[in-house]
Amino acid sequence: MKAVAFFEHGPVDVLQYHEDFPDPVAGKDEVIIDIKYCGINHLDIWTRQGIGAAVGKKIRLPHICGCDIVGTTPAVKGQRVMIYPGVSCGKCQYCTGSSNNRTTTERRRRRRRRRKNDNNSNNSHENLCNQFAIIGGFSDYNGGYAEHVAVPEKNVIRLPSALKDEAAATLAVSYLTAWNMLQTNGASRKKKILVYGASSGVGMATIQLAKALGATVITTVSGNSKHDFAKKLGAHYIIDRTRQDIADEVKKIVPAGVDIVIDHVGAATWATSIASLRQGGRMAVCGMTSGNEATVPVRMFYTKQIVMVGSLLGTRAQLEELINFVMRKKIQPVIDSVFPLQDAKEAQKKMEAGMHAGKILLKL
Numbered sequence: 086m087k088a089v090a091f092f093e094h095g096p097v098d099v100l101q102y103h104e105d106f107p108d109p110v111a112g113k114d115e116v117i118i119d120i121k122y123c124g125i126n127h128l129d130i131w132t133r134q135g136i137g138a139a140v141g142k143k144i145r146l147p148h149i150c151g152c153d154i155v156g157t158t159p160a161v162k163g164q165r166v167m168i169y170p171g172v173s174c175g176k177c178q179y180c181t182g183s184s185n186n187r188t189t190t191e192r193r194r195r196r197r198r199r200r201k202n203d204n205n206s207n208n209s210h211e212n213l214c215n216q217f218a219i220i221g222g223f224s225d226y227n228g229g230y231a232e233h234v235a236v237p238e239k240n241v242i243r244l245p246s247a248l249k250d251e252a253a254a255t256l257a258v259s260y261l262t263a264w265n266m267l268q269t270n271g272a273s274r275k276k277k278i279l280v281y282g283a284s285s286g287v288g289m290a291t292i293q294l295a296k297a298l299g300a301t302v303i304t305t306v307s308g309n310s311k312h313d314f315a316k317k318l319g320a321h322y323i324i325d326r327t328r329q330d331i332a333d334e335v336k337k338i339v340p341a342g343v344d345i346v347i348d349h350v351g352a353a354t355w356a357t358s359i360a361s362l363r364q365g366g367r368m369a370v371c372g373m374t375s376g377n378e379a380t381v382p383v384r385m386f387y388t389k390q391i392v393m394v395g396s397l398l399g400t401r402a403q404l405e406e407l408i409n410f411v412m413r414k415k416i417q418p419v420i421d422s423v424f425p426l427q428d429a430k431e432a433q434k435k436m437e438a439g440m441h442a443g444k445i446l447l448k449l
């Protein structure tokens with residue numbers, strides 16, 4: 086099959102286009118997906134660079150990147166599907182839903198389901214499993230930079246007819262993580278939220294979802310074209326980080342500080358996030374694009390009594406909720422560009438250089 090794989094970790098040039106890469110073979114409880122689109126995420130860059138090695142994780146090489154997979158499955162003729170990218174042990178307390186480690190939002194959701202007698206409710210929290218890994222990411226599962234992929238059958242989600250393939254190929258990573266962070270941290274009407282990087286996958290997703298939940302959104306951009314993008318997206322306040330101090334500008338807009346910060350930037354923004362939050366505000370952390378080691382004002386953190394919550398993707402149940410929400414609120418993810426598979430290298434280069442505004446997709 087046609088595929089873009091890497092045989093060693095490293096810079097973008099390790100990505101190799103092959104026309105005769107071995108076809109995947111479905112293992113027990115797995116199905117083959119004929120891929121139509123694969124969304125590109127910053128995670129693809131980390132995976133190709135071998136970031137997991139720093140924490141002692143290795144993956145089998147050659148590896149095929151790509152976690153945002155949409156296609157059809159020959160198992161059900163013509164059925165359009167997307168793939169929930171999380172894989173876990175299936176046996177631990179988090180995978181089976183017997184954990185006590187639930188957030189307030191989850192407990193509320195469970196109570197609501199019980200009141201509605203929803204017997205199909207899934208209470209698992211599989212993204213907390215210590216074997217949790219991402220298909221196409223830092224796992225031995227190959228991903229979507231290819232014509233076909235084998236995935237666990239339980240990860241397959243049927244697409245509603247009104248959800249276009251291109252839009253679906255943006256949801257399973259950026260939007261799911263954004264949805265998880267907004268839910269976990271109580272985003273709702275009247276809440277004021279600071280979201281970095283309007284033009285990024287996570288930034289755009291958070292802005293659209295937070296607005297649909299009725300929250301007020303302050304966002305950051307670098308440069309005029311990204312400012313226009315953020316405006317079109319409907320952000321209420323836009324700060325250009327190339328010529329304005331983010332924390333100072335936030336204070337002018339909300340003197341007491343924001344309720345929630347969505348921080349996917351890491352080292353460069355942790356101190357700004359703490360300075361921008363109100364007393365008792367919440368800092369949702371899911372990434373470290375600018376670096377892994379942050380220096381923070383510890384005294385300000387505890388005197389403000391800030392709550393900091395890390396987020397890793399979301400659960401399959403949250404992805405299904407998200408799809409319903411996106412359909413109900415008619416949210417349209419913005420596609421920056423669509424590259425053919427053989428240009429995957431160019432697509433990753435564009436993301437690495439920060440030249441995109443919205444999602445980049447590969448078309449098979």
Ligand SMILES: NC(=O)c1ccc[n+]([C@@H]2O[C@H](COP(=O)([O-])OP(=O)(O)OC[C@H]3O[C@@H](n4cnc5c(N)ncnc54)[C@H](OP(=O)(O)O)[C@@H]3O)[C@@H](O)[C@H]2O)c1
Binds near residue numbers: 305353
């Ligand atoms: N934990 C999870 O499950 C999960 C899920 C999805 C993503 N992530 C992580 O979240 C991060 C974002 O992913 P993505 O796919 O959305 O990436 P992306 O589209 O490449 O976006 C990167 C963004 O980072 C912003 N940025 C870089 N340096 C900055 C700085 N010093 N100050 C403010 N903003 C800065 C850029 O903003 P400008 O436009 O202003 O330059 C850009 O918009 C990545 O680290 C990714 O690995 C984690």
Ligand SMILES: [Zn+2]
Binds near residue numbers: 173174180211215
């Ligand atoms: Zn588990």
